[in-house]
Amino acid sequence: MDHRVEGFPFDVLKDPMYVGSTVTFIGASLWYESPAGLLISLFVYIAYMIALRFEGCVSLFSFPRVAYWSDRKLSE
Numbered sequence: 001m002d003h004r005v006e007g008f009p010f011d012v013l014k015d016p017m018y019v020g021s022t023v024t025f026i027g028a029s030l031w032y033e034s035p036a037g038l039l040i041s042l043f044v045y046i047a048y049m050i051a052l053r054f055e056g057c058v059s060l061f062s063f064p065r066v067a068y069w070s071d072r073k074l075s076e
Contacts, residue, residue, distance in 0.1 A: 018048040 009016040022045045029037025 015048075015052055018052065022048060 013019050022041060025041040025044050026038065029035075029041055
């Protein structure tokens with residue numbers, strides 16, 4: 001893959017996997033009426049936001065590198 005996916009669901013949300021996971025945690029805690037589950041959901045959301053700060057930087061730098069190496073392999 002030489003570029004970032006821009007089709008659905010990535011055209012609606014930047015990181016749909018993390019949003020979906022967080023919503024699943026919130027939904028389960030509401031379903032089971034668990035205040036502790038809501039706190040865990042908040043913790044998960046914060047952990048994902050911290051992870052996204054690092055993951056976004058890495059993926060922005062990796063796509064140009066992948067394109068560079070795939071172009072080199074085609075030309076050799």
